[in-house]
Amino acid sequence: MAHYVELYDTTLRDGTQAENFNLSVDDKVRIALALDNLGIDFIEGGWPGSNPISVEFFNKMQNVQLKHAKLAAFGSTRHIKNSPDQDPNLAALLSAKTPVVTIFGKSWDIHVTEALFISLEDNLQIISDTLAFLKPRVEHLFYDAEHFFDGFKNNREYALKTLEAAVDGGAETLILCDTNGGTLPHEIGPIISQVNEFLSGLGKSVPLGIHSHNDSETAVANSITAVSVGKVKQIQGTINGFGERCGNANLTSIIPALVFKLGVECEVRKHIEQLNSTSRLVNELANLPHNRYQPYVGESAFAHKGGIHVSAVKKNPVTYEHITPDKIGNIRRILISDQSGRSNILHKAKQWGLKLNPDDPILATIISELKELENCGYQYEGAEASFELLMRKAMGLQRNYFKFESFRVMNHKYRMDKPPLTEATIRLFIGGNEVHTAAMGDGPVNALDAAIRKALTEYYPCLEEMVLSDYKVRVLSGEHGTQARVRVLVESWDQYCSWGTVGVSVNIIEASWQALVDAINYKLMKEDIRKADNLQEL
Structure with missing residues (x-):
């Protein structure tokens, strides 16, 4: 049996860093419940110490019962000037009363010296004692190794030492982050293999996770590659790929690939038909248009336009579809356009309950009129109601209401x-x-x-x-x-x-x-x- 992969959603935290992506507290609660129904394992709700909305959200969620998912609070390692028990950030994390706390720390030596302005040894210390302080106080403790892949490529030995410090502090899972989104898929496997070799050499058996950003448009590929090379237990991402700059790894693409392509076990497998509705809910609550060209859940993901394609799909959908759309809650659509053939028109007639035979002369009339109108600038892919009226008028079925x-x-x-x-x-x-x-x-x-x-x-x-x-x-x-x-x-x-x-x-x-x-x-x-x-x- 394939190994179980945990799905960790950070739409409510990392996703909200996307430009023009805003959610109210009530919106965040609705999305959390939808993610729970979908079967997501961990839901990252925000950074309790960063803004009042996150604090209010965690307070509200204390009265919300989740069926499967566990809520996570996100925060940084302690400040260098504070002991763990006196650090306001860590106190805010514990005040959120979540079963999961995710801590991020610096893996890239440049960030340690030029962003935190501390020594490399001090960074190792704050990683270790932050996690050691939290370990007995939370149910699950995850460590996000920020900028890990860039840090590894710049200074392999130090990046690995930061992971050792996290393990010593008690991290349950180490999540390797491609925070700048510049790593390519062919780099993922060798780096993960070296990390596993390093941990084995320490005598440590700590599972890994991956957190990819999409600046090179490889976040989904990197996440899937990480699972394919083995020993990656957790994938972090967001619904519809929302996130800072170019976004995060898109869970609506990753989940079907895990379930239908790789045969990976995950809780979402049981509820994957809800994927499309969950995707649309997030867009609706964020008041953003749905990306019709998005794989799996986009309106055009299973839309067929060319007449030859339509004819083949009607005989056997596998000819032009890599999965059946209803598996993830989407639908097959046959488009009407100047490329349409008889198959498109007949399919639409059947869909709309119109009796139109393949040898009916009116079929040629409809196709001719369609091509003439589209030559004038009409377009019916997004205006199928107008085309249905056109067909009904041609067939003498449309009543003149006024x-x-x-x-x-x-x-x-x-x-x-x-x-x-x-x-x-x-x-x-x-x-x-x-x-x-x-x-x-x-x-x-x-x-x-x-x-x-x-x-x-x-x-x-x-x-x-x-x-x-x-x-x-x-x-x-x-x-x-x-x-x-x-x-x-x-x-x-x-x-x-x-x-x-x-x-x-x-x-x-x-x-x-x-x-x-x-x-x-x-x-x-x-x-x-x-x-x-x-x-x-x-």
Whole structure:
């Protein structure tokens, strides 16, 4: 049986050092519970002595019961001027009342002399007596050998002496850190082998861990390599790879590789189908967009666009997928684009419950119209709701809920020190009734959206629960300057799902209107389908 690897998550500490990555105390508690449900072994909550948020988090977590994971507090070796029992940093670590304490110390001689301004011998002393002081006071004691790989390459003998000092102090596990993220995978194995030889020579059997940063984009590879060469018990990383500078080792890539590629035993194996939802939760709470191209958990990780690819995947997914997406909670997606063939369209028709046969002439019409529209700048990968409406119209299945006659949008900058006033006026027909409405808004698109809803909500009350959640504009070609064609993508959602729609025009308001109208038509169409399904159930 493969050896067990501990997974140590530091999203709540190292991850929060990423630019624009911020979490409240309540956010950190929610993420900690999600990591526990995922099966993470150790959750590093922060540095208790560094900021009030970490202190408050540890206080809150004392009343939270974790099912599997153990909470870790992180801190440094004692200050050279303080004895361990008088060091405020160590006192803060113990006050956090966590079962795990992780201490980091200097491995690189340059950091000792030029950052701490102490002698190399003094550094060995503070490593040893810091850990010796904490050892009887905590359940688990880990030592992060900061800058170990750089230190080893610069001064092998001294870097190894720092590990010896940590072992003498009582460290349970030695974590080798690539703090600057400059080590490459081919260097990992030989260095770990030399560390193991050194520890064996001391008569010590202390397990190793690895903590990699991603400045050379090798953090995941370095972590996996460390496990492959053996005797590495613990991998430290963050969800989605968040961390200072270029980030940390990405656990959402490391975990599936351990489970499905290396056959490594770990608690997360039992709950790995939660990986995708955990990844998205972290992004959502940090208020950051999800990286659609991220391996395993990205929206595009199992998205197929080319017609030949789609045809093969439908016959056997292994032809273009290295694992089955549902294993980690993701889904397979067949994209609609100008590269699409018959297989893509037929797959979408089946997904949307539309009866479309391979020999139906309407299929060629849909493909031709798709290619013509995308040649004009339309894009449907992120606007599948617009494409579903296109298919339904081509097949004569789309109901006309309303008919637009005209709209007008006016911006009035009446004072230079005040924002402009924006008003939209629309005229449309619903069932033969003319409706003429106007609305104010924060900008032309908001005003237009408000006017459309004002006109339609009386007839279609379900539109009140529809929310416009995102709005993107892309200039398709800069060669015509301000006359360039633009593409507008609108993301909408309700209590059931989210959907994307698209519009294209040389006029940004016209393109926005197209996308907004599609979004509303899609909502009304889905509402009709839900009502029909409910009647069938009755």
